[in-house]
Amino acid sequence: MDRTSVPESGAKLRLVVAAEELFAERGFEAVSVRDITKHAGMNIASINYHFGSRDGLVAGVMTRYITPINDERLARIEALERRWSGKSVPLEEILDAFVRPLATQVRKSELSERLFLKLVGRMFGEQSSAMPPVVEEQFKQVLTRFVKSLSKALPELAVDEILWRMHFVIGAMVHFMAQDEVLQRISQGASGNPTVETTLSRFSRFAIAGLRNGISEEVIAKPSPQATFNF
């Protein structure tokens, strides 16, 4: 059995699922091993037995969803680059490759949409916590890859400016994912309970506008003759 990677055995999985639910609700630092084992109906020592330490469990929870999301992001952006064969990929599609994996993976998870978004949002936000170096390296790789594609889509912008804008985009994403109740409390009633897809596309439009910021679409799409039909 592979002890170090994603858990397969029933006991490890039960611990991870219980931890995910509590981490999503209260944050990674506000949940004790006793909380987790009690919620999973297991003994206190089980976490240390199966994961070596509390940090080992945190690492397991982090890699469980973050890795598929980042892998899908890289796969999508590579597929886009291939399909546009060297030409610059439209900004909308780049952003879609960055955001859509969240919707893809939320459906595969055993968590509710709300808990999944909170959990993943906390992972992005609380880098302070014990994030495994593997995951941090994945983030860097994803960011580097997307900045490269964005540089072609927004040739007027310096790489620095693209990094800053992506930083803003990620911040907005983390915030609305991790803090659902804030907005839901404020905008109560009006738009009911929007689906994840609705919210993500709302966010995508916001992020695209922020990234494009001051650069007209014609200039960007100049190389392709049918640019005016893009929208």
Place this chain on the structure above:
Amino acid sequence: MDRTSVPESGAKLRLVVAAEELFAERGFEAVSVRDITKHAGMNIASINYHFGSRDGLVAGVMTRYITPINDERLARIEALERRWSGKSVPLEEILDAFVRPLATQVRKSELSERLFLKLVGRMFGEQSSAMPPVVEEQFKQVLTRFVKSLSKALPELAVDEILWRMHFVIGAMVHFMAQDEVLQRISQGASGNPTVETTLSRFSRFAIAGLRNGISEEVIAKPSPQATFNF
């Protein structure tokens, strides 16, 4: 002496300043009262003596900067509404009224720019922590007030959509304030150490584009004849 409000006495001030520095670096939940008192060169009991409890100190730290910032925001937006006398205030000026108070207050603080932004960013981000109800009420008030002005500046948008976009804007702001080292590590060398003003204006441009998103400037500025000279 006024015991309950912002500290004036030397001892209380020393504790607050020490706490601010540590909270900014490590977050509100990762700093113990022993850390704070040791860093301030005072006794462990001093926090409970001067602030009643650890949460009392946290509340003191929170109100110290958040209140002036939110007060200045409200003052600026009211001044704008007065100056434009009922007509819709341009989006750029609304956003400026929201962002500029950060730059104003950072200069008044005893903290470095970096620590100040991290501290304030954490306050906005970690609503989980013991945020005083007074401060939370201030945030609601500010948000409501700005959404009202934004509704006039962006009449095509439903209030719900404005709330969502402001949520994204706030998320981006919190993220780039609280996590300076992330970007600084990634974009090392390129743009050196940008000043707070530079970063804030960079952020403002991003936020304006995201808020306006899909709405042409002409439509927005239609009521005023000199709209085309706005930029």
Place this chain on the structure above:
DNA sequence: AAGACCTTGAAGCGATCGTTTGACAGTCGC
């Protein structure tokens, strides 16, 4: 000078933290 009040000091309180221990049962190959 004396008493009232404010502030600090060292020590310790109970609670909770992550982790470890050692006994006990179940399962496997041989």
Place this chain on the structure above:
DNA sequence: GCGACTGTCAAACGATCGCTTCAAGGTCTT
């Protein structure tokens, strides 16, 4: 049947948490 291995259990370990206690010093008014 019998060691070897795996997993679970209650119990406890040392460390740290926020907070309290109480004595001692300081400053003030009267």
